Amino acid sequence: MTVHAATVTPPGLRREGDVLVLDLGSGENRVNPDLLATIGAALDEVEATEAPRALVTTATGKFWSNGLDLEWLGAHHEQVQEVVDAYHRLLARVLGLGAPTVAAVQGHAFAAGAMLASAHDAVVMREDRGFWCVPEADLGMPFTAGMTALLAARLPTRTAHEAMTTARRYGGPDAVVAGIADEAVAEADVLPRAIARAAALAGKQPQTLAAIKRRLHADAIATLQAPQVLGA
Numbered sequence: 001m002t003v004h005a006a007t008v009t010p011p012g013l014r015r016e017g018d019v020l021v022l023d024l025g026s027g028e029n030r031v032n033p034d035l036l037a038t039i040g041a042a043l044d045e046v047e048a049t050e051a052p053r054a055l056v057t058t059a060t061g062k063f064w065s066n067g068l069d070l071e072w073l074g075a076h077h078e079q080v081q082e083v084v085d086a087y088h089r090l091l092a093r094v095l096g097l098g099a100p101t102v103a104a105v106q107g108h109a110f111a112a113g114a115m116l117a118s119a120h121d122a123v124v125m126r127e128d129r130g131f132w133c134v135p136e137a138d139l140g141m142p143f144t145a146g147m148t149a150l151l152a153a154r155l156p157t158r159t160a161h162e163a164m165t166t167a168r169r170y171g172g173p174d175a176v177v178a179g180i181a182d183e184a185v186a187e188a189d190v191l192p193r194a195i196a197r198a199a200a201l202a203g204k205q206p207q208t209l210a211a212i213k214r215r216l217h218a219d220a221i222a223t224l225q226a227p228q229v230l231g232a
Contacts, residue, residue, distance in 0.1 A: 009060050011038045013045060018052040018202035019195050020045060026060040030069035031112045033079075036086050039094075046099050051206050054198035055097065057120065058104035058191050064130070065113025084228055087112060088146040092224035094119040095150065095217050098210030100201035104194035106187065111135060115147055118154045118180065121201075121213075124194040125172035127184035132175050135167040142231060149223035155179060 009026035022042040029035060039057075046055050059065065068087070073080050094101060094116065103109075103117040107130045114132050117123050125132065134151070136143055143151070143164060151160045156179040162168055163180070172184030185193050214221060 011035070013042045016195055017199060019054045019056055019198045020049065021191075021195065022055065022057045024057065024059040024065060028063045028066040029059055029113065030066050030072070031083075031087050031116070032069035032072040033083060033086075035065075035069075036083070036090055039090060043090075043093055043097065046097065047206075051099075051204065052202035053206070054100040054102070054202040056102045056104050056191070056194045056198050057116075058194065059106060061107060063107045063113075064103070064105045064109040065116055066108060067111030067113050081227075081230070084144070084230060088144070088224045088228055091115060091119045091146065091150055092221045095153075095224070096210060096214040096221050098206035098213075100198050100204060100209070102194040102198045104191045105130060105132065105181070106190045109133075111139075115150055119150060122194075122197055123175070123181040124183045124185065124190055124197065125175055125181040126187050126190050127172040128187065129171075131169040131171055132180050133167065133169040134163050137165055138167040144228040144230065146220075146224040146226070146228050149220040153217050153220040 011023060011025045013020060013022050020042065022039065046053060073083065101120040102122045102124060103120040105117055105123055105125045109117045109132045111134055114134050117132065151164060155163065159178040159180060170178055170180055172181060175181035176184050183193055
C-alpha cells in the first residue's frame with residue numbers, strides 16, 4: 001500500500017468584505033524567513049488598503065504556529081540574530097498596526113507563535129482542542145527583552161508570570177479566563193467569529209488607531225525594535 005504524505009497548504013491572503021484574511025498555512029507554520037516575508041507582505045497590503053480595513057490571521061489544521069523554526073536556525077547559524085531581530089520587529093509592527101487585528105487560533109500556538117497571536121488586538125481560540133503556550137522555561141531558553149515586554153504589555157500581570165515561569169498550556173476556555181484569549185468557540189466558528197470581530201471595527205481611522213496603539217504600547221514596541229540579546 002502506498003502512503004501519501006499529507007499535502008501542506010501554503011500561506012495565502014484573501015479578502016472577505018472589509019477584512020483581509022491571512023492564512024498561515026496547514027503545516028507547523030514555524031517562524032523562519034519565508035513566514036516572516038509572508039506576514040510582512042500581508043501587512044504591507046493591509047497598510048495599502050484604505051479604510052474600512054482589518055486583518056484576521058488564521059491557519060489550517062493542527063497548528064496556528066508552532067514557534068521558531070529551530071531546524072532552519074540550526075542550519076543557518078550566521079543568520080540567527082538577523083531572523084530573531086526581524087521576528088521581534090514583526091511583533092512590534094503587528095502590535096502597532098493601524099488596523100484592527102484578530103488572531104483566529106484554530107490549533108496550537110506555541111512559543112514564538114503564541115507571542116505572535118498575542119500581538120494581535122484580539123484572540124479567538126477553539127474551545128475543545130489546541131493550546132496557547134510559551135514553553136521557554138521548560139526548554140531552557142530565557143525570554144528576550146522584547147518577548148518579555150510584549151507578554152507584559154498584552155497579558156494580565158499574574159497570567160504573564162504564570163505563563164512564563166511555568167510553561168502552562170492554556171486551552172481555549174482557560175485562556176479566556178486568564179485574559180489570553182477573548183473568546184473560545186467551536187472549531188467551525190473560530191474564523192467566522194474572528195472575522196465578525198474584525199469587521200465590526202474595520203471603520204476605525206487608520207492613523208488615529210495606529211497612534212493610539214503605538215502610544216499605548218510605546219515601551220514594548222521600542223524594546224521589540226531594538227536588537228535582541230539571546231540566551232541572557
